[in-house]
Amino acid sequence: MATTSKTLPGADFFTLGAEIADTKAPAGPIEKKWSQRKFGAKLVNPANRRKMTVIIVGTGLAGGAAAASLGEAGYNVLNFCYQDSPRRAHSIAAQGGINAAKNYRNDNDSVYRLFYDTVKGGDYRARETNVYRLAEISANIIDQCVAQGVPFAREYSGLLDNRSFGGVQVQRTFYARGQTGQQLLIGAYQALERQVAAGTVKNYTRNEMLEVIVADGRARGIVTRDLVTGEIETYLGDAVVLATGGYGNVFYLSTNAMGSNVTAAWRAHRKGAYMANPCYTQIHPTCIPVHGDSQSKLTLMSESLRNDGRIWVPKRVEDCDKDPRDIAEEDRDYYLERIYPSFGNLVPRDIASRQAKNMCDEGRGVGPAVKEFDHDGNEVHVRRGVYLDFAEAIERLGKDEVAARYGNLFDMYAQITGEKPYEAPMRIYPAVHYVMGGLWVDYDLMSSIQGLYVAGEANFSDHGANRLGASALMQGLGDGYFVLPNTINDYLADSAKFDKIDESHPAVVEALADVKGRVEKLLAIQGTRSVDSFHKELGHIMWEYCGMERTEEGLQIAIAKIDKLNEEFWSNVKVTGVNEDFNQALEKAGRVADFIELGRLLCVDALHRRESCGGHFRAESQTEEGEALRDDDQFLYAAAWEYTGEGAKPVLHKEPLVYEAIELKQRSYK
Amino acid sequence: MNITLRVWRQANAASQGRMVTYQVQDVSEDMSFLEMLDLLNEDLTVKGEEPVAFDHDCREGICGMCGVVINGTAHGRGNSPVATTTCQLHMRSFSDGAVIDVEPWRAGSFPVIKDLVVNRSAFDRIIQAGGFVSVSTGAAPEAHANAVSKLKADRAFDAATCIGCGACVAACPNHSGMLFAAAKITHLAMLPQGQPERPLRIKKMVAAHDEEGFGGCTNIGECAAVCPKEIPLDVIGQLNRDLLASLFKRDGK
Numbered sequence: 001m002a003t004t005s006k007t008l009p010g011a012d013f014f015t016l017g018a019e020i021a022d023t024k025a026p027a028g029p030i031e032k033k034w035s036q037r038k039f040g041a042k043l044v045n046p047a048n049r050r051k052m053t054v055i056i057v058g059t060g061l062a063g064g065a066a067a068a069s070l071g072e073a074g075y076n077v078l079n080f081c082y083q084d085s086p087r088r089a090h091s092i093a094a095q096g097g098i099n100a101a102k103n104y105r106n107d108n109d110s111v112y113r114l115f116y117d118t119v120k121g122g123d124y125r126a127r128e129t130n131v132y133r134l135a136e137i138s139a140n141i142i143d144q145c146v147a148q149g150v151p152f153a154r155e156y157s158g159l160l161d162n163r164s165f166g167g168v169q170v171q172r173t174f175y176a177r178g179q180t181g182q183q184l185l186i187g188a189y190q191a192l193e194r195q196v197a198a199g200t201v202k203n204y205t206r207n208e209m210l211e212v213i214v215a216d217g218r219a220r221g222i223v224t225r226d227l228v229t230g231e232i233e234t235y236l237g238d239a240v241v242l243a244t245g246g247y248g249n250v251f252y253l254s255t256n257a258m259g260s261n262v263t264a265a266w267r268a269h270r271k272g273a274y275m276a277n278p279c280y281t282q283i284h285p286t287c288i289p290v291h292g293d294s295q296s297k298l299t300l301m302s303e304s305l306r307n308d309g310r311i312w313v314p315k316r317v318e319d320c321d322k323d324p325r326d327i328a329e330e331d332r333d334y335y336l337e338r339i340y341p342s343f344g345n346l347v348p349r350d351i352a353s354r355q356a357k358n359m360c361d362e363g364r365g366v367g368p369a370v371k372e373f374d375h376d377g378n379e380v381h382v383r384r385g386v387y388l389d390f391a392e393a394i395e396r397l398g399k400d401e402v403a404a405r406y407g408n409l410f411d412m413y414a415q416i417t418g419e420k421p422y423e424a425p426m427r428i429y430p431a432v433h434y435v436m437g438g439l440w441v442d443y444d445l446m447s448s449i450q451g452l453y454v455a456g457e458a459n460f461s462d463h464g465a466n467r468l469g470a471s472a473l474m475q476g477l478g479d480g481y482f483v484l485p486n487t488i489n490d491y492l493a494d495s496a497k498f499d500k501i502d503e504s505h506p507a508v509v510e511a512l513a514d515v516k517g518r519v520e521k522l523l524a525i526q527g528t529r530s531v532d533s534f535h536k537e538l539g540h541i542m543w544e545y546c547g548m549e550r551t552e553e554g555l556q557i558a559i560a561k562i563d564k565l566n567e568e569f570w571s572n573v574k575v576t577g578v579n580e581d582f583n584q585a586l587e588k589a590g591r592v593a594d595f596i597e598l599g600r601l602l603c604v605d606a607l608h609r610r611e612s613c614g615g616h617f618r619a620e621s622q623t624e625e626g627e628a629l630r631d632d633d634q635f636l637y638a639a640a641w642e643y644t645g646e647g648a649k650p651v652l653h654k655e656p657l658v659y660e661a662i663e664l665k666q667r668s669y670k
Numbered sequence: 671m672n673i674t675l676r677v678w679r680q681a682n683a684a685s686q687g688r689m690v691t692y693q694v695q696d697v698s699e700d701m702s703f704l705e706m707l708d709l710l711n712e713d714l715t716v717k718g719e720e721p722v723a724f725d726h727d728c729r730e731g732i733c734g735m736c737g738v739v740i741n742g743t744a745h746g747r748g749n750s751p752v753a754t755t756t757c758q759l760h761m762r763s764f765s766d767g768a769v770i771d772v773e774p775w776r777a778g779s780f781p782v783i784k785d786l787v788v789n790r791s792a793f794d795r796i797i798q799a800g801g802f803v804s805v806s807t808g809a810a811p812e813a814h815a816n817a818v819s820k821l822k823a824d825r826a827f828d829a830a831t832c833i834g835c836g837a838c839v840a841a842c843p844n845h846s847g848m849l850f851a852a853a854k855i856t857h858l859a860m861l862p863q864g865q866p867e868r869p870l871r872i873k874k875m876v877a878a879h880d881e882e883g884f885g886g887c888t889n890i891g892e893c894a895a896v897c898p899k900e901i902p903l904d905v906i907g908q909l910n911r912d913l914l915a916s917l918f919k920r921d922g923k
Binding site: 069147149155193194 | 701708797803824827857864
């Protein structure tokens, strides 16, 4: 790791700081680390727990599970969400399933294999110790959910059913039809509401966190805005947990919920929490293509569809207009089966997505041509879609069986497109779906701010440069049910020694004033452009230059464009209404302002990482066959970025990745 | 397409609301209903008027956050060929020149916050009363310790797909929340994990439902007719049977 910032691309945009490392995972064999850490962590006497307040932001799988579990343990938990109920968190939209190393199928699965698959799938950019622990607790998650009454799919024996999922060759995925995320979230929500009734958890719905309060080097509270009354308030505690999800909406169009945002994480970043690998975003291959300019979000269809559906495009450009059913078998290019014969349609998400883009770039895409801008700013029209064909599956399994497996997805497709998926192939195209990057955390899930923990998609730890299917639910619940409740005690055990804090503490006064000042500033601009129009423009920049394929030149253009957009935002945005009201324009304005800042860091991170790995395909780093080429000599590290002030260069801290339990290999799915 | 919208505008819970007419131009039939409202709001914003407040989040029909009454039916079920949430209703269901009425859920237990946004926290309180299995983290037995008949597991799942949107309450002439409560009762009643608390759960949840001011069920069925997840009306039958049975159980007292 002798490189200096001078030799890294984009060195003009950042400075290089000291290397960092996780200090919490104990030494010793990997399969002993978690039990040793649990044994080594300081404990909090049950009688003392109720005197300690833990603030948890977010009520999804990670936040909801953590709030319920810490409430059960006896802590005083304050739990916040911007939605009107904890049950709305976007975890609810996850469709496919949740992995667990149960080996119920007797197909050679094991904790080690789940660990191995996840590290390999993440293209060797995840922290080994965290991933092993995730695999280790995966089976407990299933047990917990079943006990809560989560109605997983079952066989006639009464036992749980499993299916396989992209990127693996065993059947270890548990599912609840196409609504696994919903059922798991409702399980966590019910556990949470049980604690609300028990008085250990207090829920603050329609409340958005706008600042973290850091006093004497420790996270001691948050500032929130009540979205109904506009009241800006502070909440103080002994530790703060952010479980606020991912920032995929930096691309404007994504499969995230409209309200999903980066504000909580970004505010923490500005207060000293490192942001790690922000450029690692996942583009999901099986989404419904864009219909036009007014599109507000994209809809994902579970990639379980790839188990039985076959993906193809016409071999000849001139066939792309035809009814797909009229294109003869020999004129179809089942390109994934052709290029990757052993994995076929089940290659990992990044590969499936990039190949779909390649086919469309070649002009062999299908469906309506959509407006795009090329690098020179010219308007072009490109067909952005490939076929996902169930004709063979319907013949092999029968329509009823296909409907039983995928019925809700087919219905969803029919509803959105007005087409008939049982009769003609569906059209799909990749869309931004998940972010592997997030706030840097150690083995205990503590960020670089003492007492600030980060769980679920909001942290960076488990998925490296690419996430395998059915592992986000596993991580969210793992962090919430089993990791945090066994690590946060190590920090809270010393809380009696923390300095006393109240509303008059300078850090509290300052944080409150900052939030109020920012809101006033947004309302005072009174320009001519809506918040949405800025968000859309940011999305166009990100998707064009920092989407599925990135180049040094493109990323530099993107940074310049974002700087300009930021300037215009703060001088020409129009936010209607007042603060002391239910004001959705104001909510969005704060979020978009943070997305713009994040977007810039995302591009700087992408620019400096001149290698292709996982979902990050860098045009300057590819094999002769056009496959991703990783550069372990230069980039075997997590990039943790430190904020140094508005307009100031961020500092890059490298966390070298050490693989002791697993051999580093170039990924191949051929 | 060009559309005439008549939208309920209400500044806050205390103020008087009224219907306001707006024209929306250049609506594409591929737009979702909410994307059409986005278009209206963009237009209002540029003109310096306050956009229409409406709840929405996932826009894929699963979070349960969105929900308005469209032309008199919850989620616009009357205009849609299939069960739908508001976000999954598309403009191809309407014709050019259509006049569309848009109103919030109207029920005493769901007070209006602003425009089309209502407060549905009463649903959370019904769940708090007993809509869970009391199993703390770490206390779970092996997942295969209990086999569950596939038919029962499927029925549990069907009931568990409720998204808590509140359309059932909005559609019911009694503003009853029975379909919502019964969906949770049925989900947990079908599973072995739900048995120990079953008699107690139903009594507490029904009591909480009544306390929140929701009306009683008189088997009209409007709730099931508009339910975006097609929760069947027979879950209310299950609720009634369980409620009756609980009266004869010691631990139900």
